[in-house]
Amino acid sequence: MELKFDKGENFKERLEFVHYYAEWVKRVPNEVWSKQQAELIDSFMVNAINFKMTPEKYLEMVNK
Amino acid sequence: MELKYEPGKIKIENKVFTALDEFVSDFMKLLEGYTDYVIVSGYVVILFGRARGTEDIDTIIRYMDKDTFTSFYQRLSREGYYFLNPEDVNGLYEMLEEGLRVRIAKEDTIIPNIELKFVKDDFDRYSIDNRLEVVIGEKHLFISPIELQIPYKLYLGSDKDIEDAVYLWDIFKGEIDVSLLGRFMKALNVRGKEYGIEV
Incomplete structure (x- = not known):
């Protein structure tokens, strides 16, 4: 079985997107980029209640 | 922006x-009643628009004596927060004194959480002594200087951290002290040229 995924190329594309996105943020007013960001962040926050790990398991995970 | x-x-x-x-x-509004703090790492990037989430908010605090910490611990409890670490107040304070991190979340949640640690090294000290106040409407937060955030992110070195460093550079490159950035990059032995971070 062959995995056709070039990690290096993928990272390069991700960095290109970071540049593209940063230029967009710089170009638009604060209320525009922050409104879109808020939709994403707020959805993460709503979904945080579904995080079913115990504190002990979470600490074990992050302290590895 | x-x-x-x-x-x-x-x-x-x-x-x-x-x-x-x-x-x-x-x-942070609660915390600043007890000690100085500075937010470092992922949340700083998110504050300035990066479209990603974070599970925790890394925060460095100035030393608190045990009585002050106990008072802070009790206040947090009254305000609906709890410590994820399975220690009592004495154990938590010992952890901080030993240079370890403690995590605090709102009751019945795990994420997001605040990760607190005492100032430990010169970079921590520089961060908190030179922290930047970010004012958003009526609220304010204190963050690490961008000139240290970028090299620190490169030092952490994961793909996500490098993306964060590149993002901060793109947002702030006209405004930061590039010479200071260069000094921190040298101190942390990191290079950014391959990512377009020119110092």
Whole structure:
């Protein structure tokens, strides 16, 4: 079985997107980029209640 | 993006306050009644627009004596927070004194959480001594200088951290002290040229 995924190329594309996105943020007013960001962040926050790990398991995970 | 710069301060006007901003702001408002703090790492990038989430908010605090910490611990409990670490107040304080990190979340949640640690090294000390005040409407937060954030992210070195460093550079490159950035990059032995970070 062959995995056709070039990690290096993928990272390069991700960095290109970071540049593209940063230029967009710089170009638009604060209320525009922050409104879109808020939709994403707020959805993460709503979904945080579904995080079913115990504190002990979470600490074990992050302290590895 | 419109940012207003004053010495030691950045103002972000007309920013939509996210639920994460609210969580961080509410906690820091409590914390600053007990000690100075500086937010480092992922949340700093998110504050300036990066479209990603974070599970935790890394925060460095100045030393608190045990009585002050106990008072802070009790206040947090009254305000609906709890420590994820399975220690009592004495154990938590010992952890901080030993240079370890403690995590605090709102009751019945695990994430997001605030990760607290005492100032430990010169970089921590520089961060908190030279922290930047970010003003968003009526609220304010203190973050690490961008000139240290970028090299630190490169030092951490994961793909996500490098993306964060590149993002901060793209947002702030006209405004930061590039010479200071270069000094920190040298001190942390990191290079950014391959990512377009030119010092």
